[in-house]
Amino acid sequence: MTAKTSSTNTMHIGELAERTGLSLRTIRHYDDVGLLPATARTDGGFRVFSEDDFERLMVIKQMKPLGFSLEEMAEILALLAAPEGAAPERSVTLAGFLERAVHQRAKMARNLAQADEFIERLSNRS
Structure with a gap:
């Protein structure tokens, strides 16, 4: 080729x-x-x-x-590629991954807010 x-x-x-x-x-x-x-x-x-x-x-x-593992990523990609009605558990499994993603994003947002507060504290001391 x-x-x-x-x-x-x-x-x-x-x-x-x-x-x-x-x-x-x-x-x-x-x-x-x-x-x-x-x-x-x-x-x-x-x-x-x-x-x-x-x-x-x-x-x-x-x-x-x-924070998804390689195996979880492969599973998510397969689920996203599958037709909507392919398997009844598809929606449930995707919902579980969505819940984890939302939770992890919220955790990351809290960590980012803490970092911003620390940067502000350092900036005020300069």
Whole structure:
């Protein structure tokens, strides 16, 4: 296979890294663990990614700071990709992940507020 240019909606790992702000190492790791398998490889073995891969990686990037494990991320991605009526437990499982994400975000917001208060305290002492 020959690599296509980004104008045909595929990109090499470098472009994907640039667009997402993630390192090449991180993207390779996600490929190696099966979380973001490359759409294809060139004849030379270089990874080629699609716009769908970019979107998937952006979801992974959103999940990462919320503390989801790689296994949980894979499960969430599979649930999000499944059709709405695919399995009755899909909605329940997604609701559980949503509850965890909301809780973790609230915790992060409290930590950020504490950091802001500390910065303000230091600024007032300067």
